[in-house]
Amino acid sequence: MRLHEAIKNISSVAIVGASPIEGKVGNTILGNLIAWGFKGEIFPVNPKYSEIYGIKTYATVSELPRVPDVVVVAVPPSEVANVLKDSAAKGSKLVVLITSEFEGDLSSFSEPVEKGVLRIVGPNSAGISISKFSLHASIEILPEKGNVGVIAQSGAVGGVIISHLSELSSGISFFLSLGNSMDISVEDGLEYALHDSSTESVIAYIEWLKNGKAFLELGSMLRKEGKPLCVIKGGRGESSEKAARSHTGGIATDYSIFQAAVRQIGGYLASDIDEAVEVCEVLRRIGERKFERPIIVTNSGGVGVISLSIMDELGIKVKEPKNLDILPEKFRKRIKLGNPLDLGGDASIEDVLEVLKRKELREEYDIAALIYVPTAAETPERISKAIDDASNSFTLPTIGLFAGAGSREVTKRASRFIPVVSSPSNLARTLYALKYVGLS
Known part of the structure; x- marks a missing residue:
């Protein structure tokens, strides 16, 4: 059965x-x-x-x-x-x-x-949860209902995943805490996700696999169905493999083999929980195809440079814009075109959003990143309202990154309108995923 x-x-x-x-x-x-x-x-x-x-x-x-x-x-x-x-x-x-x-x-x-x-x-x-039945037979916190399947060989890790999804205004379609997996396994969870119409993506914390062949087959089928799979692997070295064996009683899977398997099925292998959740949310919301030509629009050159440095390490190249018309009129004489496109620390959220609405962006780019550090005069409510008002007019699919005072609240509010990430590193890794893990 x-x-x-x-x-x-x-x-x-x-x-x-x-x-x-x-x-x-x-x-x-x-x-x-x-x-x-x-x-x-x-x-x-x-x-x-x-x-x-x-x-x-x-x-x-x-x-x-x-x-x-x-x-x-x-x-x-x-x-x-x-x-x-x-x-x-x-x-x-x-x-x-x-x-x-x-x-x-x-x-x-x-x-x-x-x-x-x-x-x-x-x-x-730690239990199971299935949103369509309003079933939360679990010891974990009450999740938000949504479209993300969560499979975990650690109840606590599953709970952290659920919590971070809630911080991004997202939620679960199901949660399956496997424990020692004497019967139901990771592969069973993937098969359930494949058949569940309310599941749009899957996040899995895996320490070991019961059936590697089934994992490959089901992962490939999920990709064909347009359901991104993001994986966190517990036990990547000798010490952590030993801890994984002690934790669930299973035989830890060699990390290099596992890494190749995830790559083969078109999944994304994350290094930590926040990265897995944020990359998976971006793939779920805008990963219907691959994106290869990013532009970063920001009011903080420093945060933009940090993001760009990590993108360089991952092999994500950017090109500078050629068309001055992507800038609002008031910036054209004092801003040098670049990528990241830095409007300066005095630029308001409305100024940055105006760039993202410029039709000329489409000539050179296919994905945009909004990096914004709020000024002292801007409240989370104002920023999220501005994004709400502007997001339907964005020329390109857009990912948000907010830093500085109040950024957690801004991130949660903004995530209702655009996919968001919490760090320059996760922005870079998300752009990497959109380029190499995108669905077409």
Whole structure:
């Protein structure tokens, strides 16, 4: 049974180990399910209680009045085997094992999987989330709903990815925390993303692969479907590979081989979480084709030069503009044409945006980067409103980078209108991705 078949429709969830006590894992999961607006039936399971939060509570899965589509398990390891047997006998298709601290071989729990009646996420999972069902059966923070699939072999890393997506006014279509992957794997998550119409891109944190061939095939299929895949690899050297093995119990994949595999399928391999999220968001929003001729428009020559230096290291070349008409009239006598095109520190956001609306840009460029450092007189509200008013008139697809005081708030507000990045390095790497990972 495929993962996308197991969770084709979710209308009921059982939480084994549900608790009314704040701080308990079973309490967090129950609270998150309710807070994210799950409209299906919720079945708390705990023999210690008759009800939790006014919801009738059952002693075992076998006593439930109907078959739960998903069973979330947050009980000690010694109790897991019986829960799995009950869940399989009841007819549930998916079990999410939050339970951790397993010792030794996990194969004793695999009988229901081998019989094809049950799929298992975990153990040591942080849970799953599926936006179209308003399902957040997880211990992680409440995400924003959106179109990005998140697959993680670390619940904490998955939570950081979700948090950064929210900072960019974006959200998830699904979140799959794999834990030790005794059954459900990275490859299952990619296959789900391929079949899920609400998923437009995928961010994956990977420490090891269960099936390299399937990874290559599914990654290539995602690319053909126009769904960018951005990957963070845990375990890139001897020390980190050892830590990865200790973390999930898997066999870490050699980094050089993995790097070649991601390149082969047209994915993007990021060095850290922020880079992965920001590059993936740009690819999702404007990466429908390759872009090779960037222009940087800025009011800060220094930040522009830093970005250009990193672009040079990555092999991204820029050419200086030839047409003076790309400048607003008031700048033509005092600004020297260049790339970056530096309008000076006294240029307002409106001045910079005016350049991005010049039709003449199209003659020499196919992508623009807006680098802006707000002046003391400019508020985040003013800057974001100016971008909102101007963005539909931009001549080229545009990426924003905001630095200086208030830049975090400006970035979040502006990200509603244009894709944004948080650093010169990520701007350069995004332009690299658009050139080499673009979809056509």
